[in-house]
Amino acid sequence: MxxxxxxxxxxxxxxxxxxxxxxxxxxxxxxxxxxxxxxxxxxxxxxxxxxSVAGRALRTGRTGVLGLVLPDIANPLFPQIAQAIEQAASSAGYGVLIGDSRGAVEQQTQAILRLIDRGVDGIIVIPRRGTRISDIGCPVAVIDTPATPGNTVASDHWGGGEEMGRHLRELGHERVLILGGSPLSNVQSDRIGGLRAGLGSSVRAEVLWLEQHAETHGADAPLGLAAMVKDGVTAFAGLSDLTAVRALTELQAAGIAVPEAASVTGFDDLIWSSVITPSLTTLRMDMAEIARQAVQALVAVIAGLPQGRVTALGTVVADSNSVPMMLMLRQSSGPRAVDNRNVEGDEA
Amino acid sequence: MxxxxxxxxxxxxxxxxxxxxxxxxxxxxxxxxxxxxxxxxxxxxxxxxxxSVAGRALRTGRTGVLGLVLPDIANPLFPQIAQAIEQAASSAGYGVLIGDSRGAVEQQTQAILRLIDRGVDGIIVIPRRGTRISDIGCPVAVIDTPATPGNTVASDHWGGGEEMGRHLRELGHERVLILGGSPLSNVQSDRIGGLRAGLGSSVRAEVLWLEQHAETHGADAPLGLAAMVKDGVTAFAGLSDLTAVRALTELQAAGIAVPEAASVTGFDDLIWSSVITPSLTTLRMDMAEIARQAVQALVAVIAGLPQGRVTALGTVVADSNSVPMMLMLRQSSGPRAVDNRNVEGDEA
DNA sequence: CTGAAAGCGCTTACAG
DNA sequence: CTGAAAGCGCTTACAG
CATH class of the missing domain: 1.10.260 (434 Repressor (Amino-terminal Domain))
Structure with missing residues (x-):
């Protein structure tokens, strides 16, 4: 009753x-x-x-809500991130309020401010490119690259890149084109560094920056990948699956067989990479783990715990913790050195 | 100071x-x-x-926060939705707390309950397939299909499908394969109904349900689209861009030229549809408008306004309002009837 | 037009 | 071990 x-x-x-x-x-x-x-x-x-959350919040000054600020909610990686954060926050007893830094850099500050005004206990920020999250007057945890200063959690993008590079080298590729978006992205820089290291000095690797390409040739302009295959490039390493799928379809449309004539790999294991033909070898971030660590790191700050130390609850994250990425080997990783060589000649 | x-x-x-x-x-x-x-x-x-949100909330019983419950945050459409809702809610002075119905149907109820416990003023629900949102003891607005009862806002999926069907018919296609996920989806049913109507009785259209296909042949099994082209199918209408890209790559990998030998179209205008080669003709929902209406409808209920009436603020949404979709014509829509016929013969 | 007071639901010293 | 009281910041009748 x-x-x-x-x-x-x-x-x-x-x-x-x-x-x-x-x-x-x-x-x-x-x-x-x-x-x-x-x-x-x-x-x-x-x-x-x-x-009553309101009663409790008024009395304790805590709302039990975390803010999540993303560079652009429209980013295809957002679902993975948001889901992981929601999950992690939820099991830590927190709700998640979303903020969007879409567009200009000031939007990021605006979004953070709005969330603070809404009384969040802390904020998880995935910073916009070239942005550094300094003291925002509220507990914060950042998801970026391991090199990012502050209370940061990150994927080991460099290590992931290295693994992918090694993988491509072992397949026998000798010329690789790396497809990046913007040189300003810390994440992409790390991935490239790793790729280069993994490929070793014997493999020739160049980077094509799509943002730059779009500026000079227009956003929809073909990347001219077929010509590169003709030129001897046998593998295209996209720095994201979006880029990889773009490359894959451009190659296919040009009549170049993937993976027989050219390999295409990606990053992030977006859902697309597994449904296409051929499916993409890609590197998946351990979002669940990253989210868990980010939430834990944030909650530690909120609780005023000293960071970087082992507590009863486990290790509190210190500056720049990095989480390994997971290689998702799929068919498209394709050509053994020999096969690749053989077919390549035919196709080109 | x-x-x-x-x-x-x-x-x-x-x-x-x-x-x-x-x-x-x-x-x-x-x-x-x-x-x-x-x-x-x-x-x-x-x-x-x-x-202070807490002080105000305690006094007024309102938190100024809306809940957003999605069938699966991992859904590739989520970014568009979340961004639009966040935007609309934000300009209406509300924050957005996210909830995830991922997995089983009870999760949806759980997510809703959690949000209510967190004191949201109202909830926007995009229901899981085959689910009906009844009285949840809290103001609610639903985003589904126009036929959905209750305080609903929806894209005109049927109308969109019809437009796409007409488009394909006008291009001269006479055999179309519709690629759907699950027959339980209201959205997909509407889209199919519209497609059929738009294609008219002279065009032969069949539906391939991917969920079913996966059950019998395995999740990664090819769809055998090349054989269908050989059989006379000249257009593949994906009920989502994800499906469409899957079809596109399968066709390309089989050496079938798109759009010369077969057209591929999608729905939703996910970012992928514009970066691939050839890019996809697709139908975009007016998410901004849908979100605006959903938030408005929800706020109306929260404020206790009578619904379905014109107020000073504009029209308050009544049951089952539908928002037109927008056809994004891209290169891939491709073949004029004649061209298509010609090439088809060659390729098959 | 302005103010004193009550009370939303909770937690936290402080007494008992 | 249990309770009375204060107070977090706000809004809303109600007086003046």
């Missing part, structure tokens, strides 16, 4: 005790006799008691 | 007036002399006053 939203005083009333005692029992902090505490919990449950 | 978070009483203090007056002046509701009101606003601004 539970009526409208029961509150602490309703529970106190039905049991003939004080609200203070109810509060103490429910929070488990105050010292309440185990017997009474149990009765209180039972009543709370049967009454369908849900603590 | 502004110190820690100023509150109403800080403003009242500096001006030697009461907090009630400050509150009234700032909210614009109470009758305060214009002159004093102005001074109050000035002081508030110079002090950097930001109202």
């Amino acid at each position: 539970k009526s409208e939203k029961p509150n602490l005083s309703a529970i106190a009333h039905t049991l003939g005790v004080s609200v203070a005692t109810v509060s103490n029992a429910l929070s488990g902090k105050g010292r309440v006799s185990t017997e009474l505490a149990e009765r209180i919990r039972d009543t709370a449950r049967s009454l369908g008691y849900v603590p | 502004k110190s820690e978070k100023p509150n109403l009483s800080a403003i009242a203090h500096t001006l030697g007036v009461s907090v009630a007056t400050v509150s009234n002046a700032l909210s614009g509701k109470g009758r305060v002399s214009t002159e004093l009101a102005e001074r109050i606003r000035d002081t508030a601004r110079s002090l950097g006053y930001v109202p």
Whole structure:
């Protein structure tokens, strides 16, 4: 027979005790006799008691909500990130309020400010390119590259790139074209550095920056990949799956067989990379782990815990922790050195 | 010289007036002399006053936060939706808390309940397939199909499908394969109905359900589209861009030229459809408009306004409002009837 | 036009 | 171990 939203005083009333005692029992902090505490919990449950976030927030100054600020919600990687963060936050007892830095850099500041005004306890920021998140007057955790200063969690983009580079080298590729978006991206720089290291000095690797290409040739202009194949390039390493799929379809449309004549690889394991033909070898970030660490790092700051130390709850993340990426080997990784060589001649 | 978070009483203090007056002046509701009101606003601004959401929420019972529940955050359409909702909510003065119905249907209920417990003023739900959002004890707006009962906003999927069907018919296609995911999806049913209507009775159209195909042949099994082209199919209408890209790459990998030998079209205008070669003709939902209407409809319910009526703020959304889709004509729409016929013969 | 007061639901010292 | 009281910041009748 539970009526409208029961509150602490309703529970106190039905049991003939004080609200203070109810509060103490429910929070488990105050010292309440185990017997009474149990009765209180039972009543709370049967009454369908849900603590008022507003009341608690007003009193404690905490809202139990984290902000998530992304460079651009429209980014195809956003679903993976948001899902992981939502999950991690949720199991840490936090809600997630979204913010969008879309467009200009000031938008990022605006988004952060709006979230702070909304009373979030802390913010997880994936910074816009070329942006550094300094002191924003609110606990913050950043997801970027391991080199990023501050309370940062990151994928090991460099290590991932290295793995991919090694993979391509072992397949026998000797000329690789790396397809990047913007040289301003820390993430992409790391991936390129890793790729180059993994490929080694014997493999020739160049970078084609799509942003630059778009400026000179127009956004929709073909990348001229077929000519590069003719020129001896046997592998195209996209710095994201989006780029990789673009390359793949351009090659296919030009009649170049993938992976027989040219390999195409990507990054991020977006859903697309697995449904296309041939599917893409790609590197997946461990978003669940990154999100978990980011939330943990943020919660540690909120709680005022010293960072970078082991606590009862596990290791509190210190500056620049990096999470390994996972190579998703798919068919498209393709050509053994020999096959590739053979077919390449035919096709070109 | 502004110190820690100023509150109403800080403003009242500096001006030697009461907090009630400050509150009234700032909210614009109470009758305060214009002159004093102005001074109050000035002081508030110079002090950097930001109202406490917790205090206000506790008093008014409103948090100024909307919940957004999605069937699966990992869905590639999520970015578009989330961005539009965030934008619309933000300009209506609301924050957006995300919820994820990922996985089972009960998750949807769980997500909704969690959001309610967090004190959201209302929830925007994009229901899982085969789910109906009934009375959830909290204002709600649904984004689904126009036929969905309740406080619903929707894209005109049927109309969009019809437009696409007409487009394909006018290009001269006589056999079309529709690529769907699941027959349980209302959205997809609408799109198919529209497609069929637009194609007319002279065009032969069949549906391949990918979910079914995956069950019988395995998730990664090729769809055998090349054989269908040989069989006379000249157009593949994906019910989503994801499906369309899958079809496109499968065709290309089989050596079938798109759009010369077969057309591929999609739905949703995901970013991928514009970067691939050839780019995809697709139908874009007017997410901004849908989001605006959904937020407006939800706010109307929250405010207790009668629905389906014209108010000072514009038309309050009634049951089942539908927003037109926009055809994005791209190169891939391709073959005129004649060209298509010609090439088809060659390729098959 | 302005102000004093009550109260939203909670937690936290402080008494008892 | 339990309770009375204060107060977080706000808004809203109600007086004046």
